[in-house]
Amino acid sequence: MTLSKLKPLRRLSHHLRRRSLAVSASAVHQYTPLWxxxxxxxxxxxxxxxxxxxxxxxxxxxxxxxxxxxxxxxxxxxxxxxxxxxxxxxxxxxxxxxxxxxxxxxxxxxxxxxxxxxxxxxxxxxxxxSPAMGRGFEIDRISPPENYQTVLIFATGSGISPIRSLIEAGFGADKRSDVRLYYGARNLDRMAYQERFKDWESSGVDIVPVLSQPDDSWTGERGYVQAAFARAKRILSPQSTGAVLCGHRQMAEEVTSVLVGDGVSSEKILKNL
Missing domain, CATH: 2.40.30.10 (Translation factors)
Structure with missing residues (x-):
């Protein structure tokens, strides 16, 4: 094909791409939730x-x-x-x-x-x-429980909110051998849902509170959840391990890096940021 014939085709292709982008942007801009x-x-x-x-x-x-x-x-x-x-x-x-x-x-x-x-x-x-949106936690990716005996949950601050919904909705924690919730806050005054801990533990979730600025009486984990997890580790079988993360992006990135480095599949790390 000659150069003179190619130029109009290129212009047409460029025009179509710009028009497609404009239509997509317009569709996003015009989206209005049903209130x-x-x-x-x-x-x-x-x-x-x-x-x-x-x-x-x-x-x-x-x-x-x-x-x-x-x-x-x-x-x-x-x-x-x-x-x-x-x-x-x-x-x-x-x-x-x-x-x-x-x-x-x-x-x-x-x-x-x-x-x-x-x-x-x-x-x-x-x-x-608005109506509820998003897929939520895709628990099917770490199911059935017998195949994913270890589930590590990480939450910071108000990120505990959807984690509460997960725990109380149920994901077979009582059928797994090792379910840990690393829950980080500045101090106990900033840690919500403490009144629910006993019920969560009875459902099969081991709770590890981690305080970054506790008072002198605190004897539990100190610092950030990613550091507390790095100290504990105890991943016996990466192939049968899943994780759920919700909270600060830096926490999620650092925890993901540690998990993947230990052999946990990135497809088994569920995030809600």
Missing amino acids: TPTQLINVSPAAESLFHITIDVSESPDLAASYTHAGQYLQLRLKDPNIRPTFLAIASPPSIAASRGVFEFLVKSIAGSTAELLCGLRRGDTVEL
């Missing part, structure tokens, strides 16, 4: 800078039914259209939505954020929710 008005049932302290938020979805069966897997999240917006929506991981398991008609959240109040305004609301106030 459902809901009422707050409870806003209460969970730990320092963390709040329990419970929202009534009993009158919105489609919204409740959209939550099917632990680890899913949604968008929440307030009445003021000038305030940007915020993304929240759902802390309660899907069964709670079905049986009690509520979504529960663990929300970190950050100064100047939508989350701070949300944590300042009261029972009966109205917020709008």
Whole structure:
């Protein structure tokens, strides 16, 4: 083919690529969630800078039914259209939505954020929710339990929220020989869900609290969860080990590096960041 014939084809190809990108960008820009008005049932302290938020979805069966897997999240917006929506991981398991008609959240109040305004609301106030989004934790990748006897769970700060949903939804922890939750916080005052630890342990999860700035009375693990895990290790069979990570990106990257270096398949490391 001659050069004179190639030039128009190149121009056409370039035009089509630009048009395709423009259409894709327009589609993303025009995406609007289906917002459902809901009422707050409870806003209460969970730990320092963390709040329990419970929202009534009993009158919105489609919204409740959209939550099917632990680890899913949604968008929440307030009445003021000038305030940007915020993304929240759902802390309660899907069964709670079905049986009690509520979504529960663990929300970190950050100064100047939508989350701070949300944590300042009261029972009966109205917020709008999008349907649940995302695939959640793909537990099928580390199932059945007999094939993945070791599951290592890592969470920091409010990242414990979707981990709570996973543990309470159930993933066969009692059928595995070694399930450990490394849960990091600055100190005990910033560690949510301590009242649930006993129930989690009875379900088969060994909890390892890790405090980065504890007081002098603390006798447990100190520092960061990745360092605590590196000290403990005890991965007897990498081929039958899975992991779940939720929290700071640096933590996730460092833990992943250690796990993969020990022979754990990256396909068996489930992340929710």
